[in-house]
Amino acid sequence: MDRKDIRRIAVFTSGGDAPGMNAALRAVVRTAAWNKLHVYGIERGFEGMIDGHFKRMERRDVANIIQRGGTVLRTARSKRFMTPEGRAQAAEHLRSYDIDACIAIGGNGTFTGAKVFSEEHNIPFIGIPGTIDNDLFGTDYTIGFDTAVNTAIDAVDKIRDTADSHNRLFLVEVMGRNSGFIALHTAIGSGASSVLIPEAETNLEDLKNVLKKNKARGKLFSVVIVAEGHPMGGAAGIAERIQDELASMEPKVTVIGHLQRGGAPTALDRLLASRLGHAAVNKLMDGEENVAVGIVNSLITTYSFDDAIHREKKPESALITMASILAI
Ligand SMILES: Nc1ncnc2c1ncn2[C@@H]1O[C@H](COP(=O)(O)OP(=O)(O)O)[C@@H](O)[C@H]1O
Ligand SMILES: O=P(O)(O)OC[C@H]1O[C@](O)(COP(=O)(O)O)[C@@H](O)[C@@H]1O
Numbered sequence: 001m002d003r004k005d006i007r008r009i010a011v012f013t014s015g016g017d018a019p020g021m022n023a024a025l026r027a028v029v030r031t032a033a034w035n036k037l038h039v040y041g042i043e044r045g046f047e048g049m050i051d052g053h054f055k056r057m058e059r060r061d062v063a064n065i066i067q068r069g070g071t072v073l074r075t076a077r078s079k080r081f082m083t084p085e086g087r088a089q090a091a092e093h094l095r096s097y098d099i100d101a102c103i104a105i106g107g108n109g110t111f112t113g114a115k116v117f118s119e120e121h122n123i124p125f126i127g128i129p130g131t132i133d134n135d136l137f138g139t140d141y142t143i144g145f146d147t148a149v150n151t152a153i154d155a156v157d158k159i160r161d162t163a164d165s166h167n168r169l170f171l172v173e174v175m176g177r178n179s180g181f182i183a184l185h186t187a188i189g190s191g192a193s194s195v196l197i198p199e200a201e202t203n204l205e206d207l208k209n210v211l212k213k214n215k216a217r218g219k220l221f222s223v224v225i226v227a228e229g230h231p232m233g234g235a236a237g238i239a240e241r242i243q244d245e246l247a248s249m250e251p252k253v254t255v256i257g258h259l260q261r262g263g264a265p266t267a268l269d270r271l272l273a274s275r276l277g278h279a280a281v282n283k284l285m286d287g288e289e290n291v292a293v294g295i296v297n298s299l300i301t302t303y304s305f306d307d308a309i310h311r312e313k314k315p316e317s318a319l320i321t322m323a324s325i326l327a328i
């Protein structure tokens with residue numbers, strides 16, 4: 001299809017919600033309106049695509065949402081979209097609304113679904129990386145990551161008060177699925193004693209020695225940040241392995257959990273989301289398809305869905321080293 005033919009697009013949010021998704025939606029709808037495209041919002045991601053929950057969206061429909069967390073379009077994890085029958089039903093609805101292209105705001109699962117679907121049904125997609133996990137290759141940051149890290153740091157600041165008062169050891173678990181970005185950035189930003197992430201080997205003897213030495217040196221409390229995807233079973237798994245030896249520090253486990261997914265997006269996330277939403281429509285108008293937009297070194301870029309999903313994005317090892325040096 002000649003990309004100049006694009007007249008009607010659909011946009012949806014999918015997978016875990018992330019603060020800033022609304023800002024991205026706003027940017028998509030307004031950039032599209034500016035280019036005289038008709039926009040349909042699909043509710044609850046791929047689920048709504050299968051059920052035909054489409055609604056026309058105009059400039060005013062995205063007023064007063066830039067500051068709101070979550071996603072006004074709602075989201076879902078769709079088992080039905082994993083089946084060819086579910087996807088065929090979704091394609092049928094897109095055809096009935098005469099949709100020429102889709103913009104998907106989501107994470108690696110969403111991009112996988114978009115790739116499979118566009119290959120099967122020949123519908124162009126552009127992806128916008130929206131996930132708190134920051135686990136997508138091709139962009140320095142994903143929408144929602146900065147807000148989630150800020151929320152986690154706020155929580156650790158509060159835990160410090162009680163940890164300090166009782167001279168205790170806290171193991172704080174943060175989200176990130178299989179990735180340690182949230183944990184590492186939270187640890188650095190909160191001045192934690194140590195951080196345990198799936199991307200770096202964990203030596204429990206070293207950890208115990210550091211904590212004991214800190215105590216001997218007069219450090220009255222310790223906070224260790226643990227990524228939920230840590231192979232030893234997250235914060236609870238680590239606590240189980242060290243609690244006998246460090247019983248005098250009364251180890252406590254705190255799982256921050258879904259708190260990290262909520263709240264107003266930070267300025268950085270609003271700006272990132274606005275730039276990526278705007279770029280997604282521009283790239284579609286330029287004839288690009290089946291790529292995701294990203295920002296690398298402050299510049300807008302595109303990358304294939306395959307790269308986004310399969311190429312490894314790991315926290316820089318220099319940052320991991322720095323975190324341990326700054327915790328001495
Ligand atoms: N291999 C796949 N084929 C088809 N759809 C998929 C596939 N993988 C993921 N999806 C769809 O993408 C949705 C969102 O993915 P999920 O991993 O839950 O969140 P995220 O996009 O935030 O990583 C899934 O619920 C599913 O409907
Ligand atoms: O909200 P759920 O379905 O319990 O899923 C929790 C997972 O979602 C996340 O918060 C976000 O992941 P996605 O963006 O890939 O959906 C992960 O950090 C966490 O492991």
Ligand SMILES: [Mg+2]
Nearest residue numbers: 107108109131
């Ligand atoms: Mg994901």
